[in-house]
Amino acid sequence: MSKKIKLPIFHIRGTFIVPGIKENLEVGRKNTLRSINYAIKNSNNQMIAIPQIDHSIEEPKFEDLHNFGILIDFEVIKEWKDESLTISANPIQRCKVIEMYENEDQIPYSNVEFVESINDFSEEELTELVNKIAEAVKTKGTLVTKQVRQLIAGELDDLALVFDSIMFKVAPSRILSNPEYITSPSLKTRWQIIEKIIFSEEDYATRNSESVEAAKQKTQIEQDLNQKLKEKMDKQQKEYYLREKMRIIKDELDDEDGSDDTSLDKYKERLSKEPFPEEVKRKILASIKRVEALQSGTPEWNTEKNYIDWMMSIPWWEETEDLTDLKFAKEILDKHHYGMKKVKERIIEYLAVKTKTKSLKAPIITLVGPPGVGKTSLAKSIAEAVGKNFVKVSLGGVKDESEIRGHRKTYVGSMPGRIIQTMKRAKVKNPLFLLDEIDKMASDHRGDPASAMLEVLDPEQNKEFSDHYIEEAYDLSQVMFIATANYPEDIPEALYDRMEIINLSSYTEIEKVKIAQDYLIPKSIEQHELTSEEITFTEGAVNEIIKFYTREAGVRQLERHINSIVRKYIVKNLNGELKKIVIDEKTINDLLGKRIFDHTEKQDESQVGVVTGLAYTQFGGDILPIEVSLYPGKGNLILTGKLGDVMKESATIALTYVKSNYEKFGIEKTIFEENDIHIHVPEGAVPKDGPSAGITITTALISGLSNKPVSKEIGMTGEITLRGNVLPIGGLREKSISASRSGLKTILIPKKNERDLDEIPDEVKAKLKIIPTEKYEQVFDIVFNTK
Numbered sequence: 001m002s003k004k005i006k007l008p009i010f011h012i013r014g015t016f017i018v019p020g021i022k023e024n025l026e027v028g029r030k031n032t033l034r035s036i037n038y039a040i041k042n043s044n045n046q047m048i049a050i051p052q053i054d055h056s057i058e059e060p061k062f063e064d065l066h067n068f069g070i071l072i073d074f075e076v077i078k079e080w081k082d083e084s085l086t087i088s089a090n091p092i093q094r095c096k097v098i099e100m101y102e103n104e105d106q107i108p109y110s111n112v113e114f115v116e117s118i119n120d121f122s123e124e125e126l127t128e129l130v131n132k133i134a135e136a137v138k139t140k141g142t143l144v145t146k147q148v149r150q151l152i153a154g155e156l157d158d159l160a161l162v163f164d165s166i167m168f169k170v171a172p173s174r175i176l177s178n179p180e181y182i183t184s185p186s187l188k189t190r191w192q193i194i195e196k197i198i199f200s201e202e203d204y205a206t207r208n209s210e211s212v213e214a215a216k217q218k219t220q221i222e223q224d225l226n227q228k229l230k231e232k233m234d235k236q237q238k239e240y241y242l243r244e245k246m247r248i249i250k251d252e253l254d255d256e257d258g259s260d261d262t263s264l265d266k267y268k269e270r271l272s273k274e275p276f277p278e279e280v281k282r283k284i285l286a287s288i289k290r291v292e293a294l295q296s297g298t299p300e301w302n303t304e305k306n307y308i309d310w311m312m313s314i315p316w317w318e319e320t321e322d323l324t325d326l327k328f329a330k331e332i333l334d335k336h337h338y339g340m341k342k343v344k345e346r347i348i349e350y351l352a353v354k355t356k357t358k359s360l361k362a363p364i365i366t367l368v369g370p371p372g373v374g375k376t377s378l379a380k381s382i383a384e385a386v387g388k389n390f391v392k393v394s395l396g397g398v399k400d401e402s403e404i405r406g407h408r409k410t411y412v413g414s415m416p417g418r419i420i421q422t423m424k425r426a427k428v429k430n431p432l433f434l435l436d437e438i439d440k441m442a443s444d445h446r447g448d449p450a451s452a453m454l455e456v457l458d459p460e461q462n463k464e465f466s467d468h469y470i471e472e473a474y475d476l477s478q479v480m481f482i483a484t485a486n487y488p489e490d491i492p493e494a495l496y497d498r499m500e501i502i503n504l505s506s507y508t509e510i511e512k513v514k515i516a517q518d519y520l521i522p523k524s525i526e527q528h529e530l531t532s533e534e535i536t537f538t539e540g541a542v543n544e545i546i547k548f549y550t551r552e553a554g555v556r557q558l559e560r561h562i563n564s565i566v567r568k569y570i571v572k573n574l575n576g577e578l579k580k581i582v583i584d585e586k587t588i589n590d591l592l593g594k595r596i597f598d599h600t601e602k603q604d605e606s607q608v609g610v611v612t613g614l615a616y617t618q619f620g621g622d623i624l625p626i627e628v629s630l631y632p633g634k635g636n637l638i639l640t641g642k643l644g645d646v647m648k649e650s651a652t653i654a655l656t657y658v659k660s661n662y663e664k665f666g667i668e669k670t671i672f673e674e675n676d677i678h679i680h681v682p683e684g685a686v687p688k689d690g691p692s693a694g695i696t697i698t699t700a701l702i703s704g705l706s707n708k709p710v711s712k713e714i715g716m717t718g719e720i721t722l723r724g725n726v727l728p729i730g731g732l733r734e735k736s737i738s739a740s741r742s743g744l745k746t747i748l749i750p751k752k753n754e755r756d757l758d759e760i761p762d763e764v765k766a767k768l769k770i771i772p773t774e775k776y777e778q779v780f781d782i783v784f785n786t787k
């Protein structure tokens with residue numbers, strides 16, 4: 001079975017590259033740069049280089065590409081001022097393209113099958129071949145490459161490489177006109193192509209005569225064109241001349257290829273046969289009339305034609321049939337996701353209500369949680385469970401209402417807003433529509449996107465959603481919207497009211513191991529069309545990746561590393577280096593390089609003025625040591641470690657509280673007047689904010705000022721008030737997971753957070769003593785062992 005792989009496409013033009021021969025390539029086109037950046041982040045610097053058929057096309061579509069390519073590994077070697085790049089591409093393996101598509105981030109992707117080389121020469125043929133090459137080298141200097149020299153000297157037996165080096169040096173452009181040279185596994189076939197191109201004089205002759213014939217035809221076409229033009233054109237009008245020429249060329253092309261789906265006749269035919277809403281039909285027909293009356297190629301013509309193309313491609317009536325089998329839905333949810341018991345139950349209830357009432361007026365499900373915990377993939381599974389098409393739009397950074405609703409069509413280069421654009425991708429009017437990162441929308445003077453979103457989500461209004469470009473009410477009422485957010489408090493309030501929040505929390509290491517073994521690894525093996533006999537991961541290996549190569553609440557990086565290891569195996573397998581592999585800790589270090597992370601470990605020694613806090617970051621929880629130091633001065637407070645305003649305030653409150661209770665904590669009064677106090681929160685470059693370090697700062701101050709050490713095994717979290725009350729904090733689950741991972745034995749938490757204890761996994765509770773506190777005095781008594 002030949003191996004398949006899915007990777008982003010690298011559009012290559014004007015040149016071609018062959019396996020084994022590194023080449024520097026210049027990249028300037030915006031789309032290619034986007035794909036490159038994507039590949040750096042998501043596919044381990046691997047892409048499929050696919051050549052363009054016509055190198056003059058700036059923005060090639062899939063049909064403008066050949067159906068073969070090369071798997072490349074690349075490195076960026078220079079970033080230029082104008083944002084273009086020079087990359088060093090290492091071509092690894094030839095491939096046949098099975099399909100090309102845009103992935104959900106709108107990156108052109110290809111699914112390819114590797115072409116392995118088969119040496120089908122017999123022994124005698126081989127000797128003859130080497131002799132022939134050696135003989136030819138004498139007469140054709142251009143043939144000499146490093147690999148040819150090695151072959152003749154008997155130092156190299158990789159024929160595929162020899163052939164590629166010849167082809168690449170002598171006739172790289174001819175590869176494109178002989179796709180078989182790339183797609184055929186047979187080395188004999190490849191050699192025949194080389195012979196035809198390089199050795200056969202006859203071929204030179206036919207090539208010449210081919211070009212004579214082509215030139216003749218070209219002249220004929222040119223003559224016909226000019227003849228037609230003569231009849232039509234007014235010689236005085238240069239503009240008119242050019243337009244006519246364009247139109248005739250287009251007509252000629254259309255005659256050749258009658259399959260143009262965007263021709264006005266095709267549209268008219270569709271309008272007469274398909275059940276478009278009357279109003280829409282009328283509008284499109286009116287536009288078609290206008291286009292027909294306009295001079296083709298003029299700006300007005302283009303604007304109007306574009307409008308028609310859009311109107312014809314939006315789903316006005318197409319729909320899929322919903323599935324209503326709840327048992328099936330549950331099976332699908334279980335099939336793709338580990339755990340999430342409550343979440344899945346909640347979703348099934350939601351689907352049950354929807355099916356029963358047949359109404360979509362239920363609140364919008366909003367999946368909230370840190371990155372990589374499965375929000376997007378859960379939404380995809382819900383779509384599968386109810387038989388809907390899935391589409392996603394990212395709202396992160398959207399700050400202008402027109403991004404949602406589009407611009408009027410009279411604007412130059414205008415088009416519909418993101419909602420209608422996404423509906424076009426959905427192809428039906430009742431898809432499952434994921435509104436990703438709804439908490440990351442911003443607003444500015446150009447209008448508030450949240451109010452436009454309100455119209456999208458409100459069942460009272462979304463039957464007639466208005467987009468400035470399409471100028472016709474669009475019915476969104478059959479769409480099932482699901483939103484995702486990292487921080488629910490950042491969701492605009494009016495939208496929040498219409499949502500039902502479902503929390504997805506971060507995973508413990510044990511859960512991550514389970515997810516990797518039961519879901520991510522089998523999924524990756526299946527996607528790459530391998531079997532579990534060929535590649536297996538030990539539990540130790542999975543643990544190694546989780547602990548030392550990822551730092552995250554979810555499993556996104558973990559999944560990326562697994563995929564990258566699988567791809568590395570495929571390349572080794574294709575190079576004939578190995579047939580099977582068992583991935584253990586050692587292989588991980590070999591394949592992924594040096595360990596990347598060491599989770600902040602608890603202090604080795606109990607120290608004066610250093611206390612362990614618990615933090616909640618976008619990567620999940622972590623421990624956060626807080627340091628206090630004194631030196632002679634005048635009572636100033638110095639804060640460092642990139643602290644946000646709230647955290648700075650929290651430090652000031654802590655100091656005031658300590659000052660006003662100094663006696664209770666065994667601190668000399670004079671110490672405040674004679675010293676400056678420096679509070680530092682290490683890993684200075686990472687921004688930190690929030691009030692939850694209040695009791696930690698207080699404790700570090702008391703420890704520093706009274707010269708009493710704090711046990712290295714205690715961690716704490718809680719806001720403090722001037723009166724010494726301990727107020728509740730967020731992210732207790734994440735904080736406690738990281739505390740147990742870092743080896744703490746006891747954590748102090750606010751009493752009001754007792755209600756969140758249920759969310760802490762049992763394995764964490766078993767390792768940690770969790771003590772709720774209401775007043776700072778209790779913290780003091782426990783930490784400094786006064787009772």
Ligand SMILES: Nc1ncnc2c1ncn2[C@@H]1O[C@H](COP(=O)(O)OP(=O)(O)OP(=O)(O)O)[C@@H](O)[C@H]1O
Binds near residue numbers: 373377515520
């Ligand atoms: N409980 C789980 N069981 C199996 N796979 C999971 C689970 N949670 C997450 N995954 C997998 O982890 C990957 C990342 O998840 P996904 O992209 O859905 O995260 P997300 O929460 O949407 O992140 P973001 O907020 O960054 O978009 C997916 O491949 C998903 O299938």
